[in-house]
Amino acid sequence: MKKKLIAIMLCIVTATSFAQADLTSLSGKYYAADGLEFENMMKLKKKQKDGIELTFVGEAKGKIENKLSIKWKGGEIQNYLNEKLFNSKKLVWFGTGGDNTFIKLDEGVIAIVSIGSDGTKVGDVLAKDASKLKDFDFETVKALVDAMAGDKNAEANEALLKKMMKYDAFKNNLEKVVFGDNRNTFYNDYGEPKEDPKTHIKSQILGKAVYYNCYTATNPEAKYAASAEYNIEFEMEGVKKDRKSCSKLGRNWAESFQKLEVKSRHLFLSGRTFCDPAQKIYDYAFLSLMNDLSGKLLMGKTYNLKVTVYVYKDGANVATLGTGIIALKYEPESKAQMDLWVEWISQM
Numbered sequence: 001m002k003k004k005l006i007a008i009m010l011c012i013v014t015a016t017s018f019a020q021a022d023l024t025s026l027s028g029k030y031y032a033a034d035g036l037e038f039e040n041m042m043k044l045k046k047k048q049k050d051g052i053e054l055t056f057v058g059e060a061k062g063k064i065e066n067k068l069s070i071k072w073k074g075g076e077i078q079n080y081l082n083e084k085l086f087n088s089k090k091l092v093w094f095g096t097g098g099d100n101t102f103i104k105l106d107e108g109v110i111a112i113v114s115i116g117s118d119g120t121k122v123g124d125v126l127a128k129d130a131s132k133l134k135d136f137d138f139e140t141v142k143a144l145v146d147a148m149a150g151d152k153n154a155e156a157n158e159a160l161l162k163k164m165m166k167y168d169a170f171k172n173n174l175e176k177v178v179f180g181d182n183r184n185t186f187y188n189d190y191g192e193p194k195e196d197p198k199t200h201i202k203s204q205i206l207g208k209a210v211y212y213n214c215y216t217a218t219n220p221e222a223k224y225a226a227s228a229e230y231n232i233e234f235e236m237e238g239v240k241k242d243r244k245s246c247s248k249l250g251r252n253w254a255e256s257f258q259k260l261e262v263k264s265r266h267l268f269l270s271g272r273t274f275c276d277p278a279q280k281i282y283d284y285a286f287l288s289l290m291n292d293l294s295g296k297l298l299m300g301k302t303y304n305l306k307v308t309v310y311v312y313k314d315g316a317n318v319a320t321l322g323t324g325i326i327a328l329k330y331e332p333e334s335k336a337q338m339d340l341w342v343e344w345i346s347q348m
Contacts, residue, residue, distance in 0.1 A: 038074030119227025177324030186271035207337030220262035231312035
């Protein structure tokens, strides 16, 4: 599928030379991969898989339309060309991204998709040549549309990133995870990191509060769609634990992890924590790591904890947003905390 995807993406790139008049080539009879639903005379639900008619109207009665209509036995749906995308990115994209958005994937191939807060959903794929439907299975089309959606949002993302670079806390820590000793360290005003970088910490006593944020040039929702998640990994002394893996250890584990959907921003809106005894907030992936290291840490010694923030999608980490290291010193109060954490883990 990867080779097929690369080949199709090359077709999309070369399509940037299309002129607007060429959109008349969209008109014609199409085959459907799944079929568009209609009701027959017996009131039974059927699906039409061929003879689906697409009509592009560029101008009518002296008025610019740039409209694509899809007509079949069950009715007709239509949408208008996103002219801004066409002019700036040469994407042949009809609609805003909601239900029944039409996107040209290749010559004579149109996808009907929905792009919302829950990600991309492929409704159907239409092709003038039925044999092309083999190359555009729903999985491939979803990957293509997600990539095109990222391209669609690129300009807005570049403007937002430029704005973020005005802040020292962000600019000086790009692609890094940074730490603080309380929730107020990371002062965000509608997603703008206005805290003083001098308030960031590089060390803490193990068991005391640690908050963190991740500053990245990637806008994860714009690039990977809202269906993606953040996954956070904790590593110490060669032992690694991450939220997504730990959430699959059992029912109690799964209930201990809230899904962290990616957002259209370059940082967490407020600092996250993996350990705050006063507020009784813990990340169970961190506690699982501490459980594995219980009895192996030496009193008075300092250990480096590496924190990595990933984008997680379709069952795997697909991108690294940032990494950071904080030195944690093992003190008598640390042992008391670890003993408590081991007891909690034993009850999972």
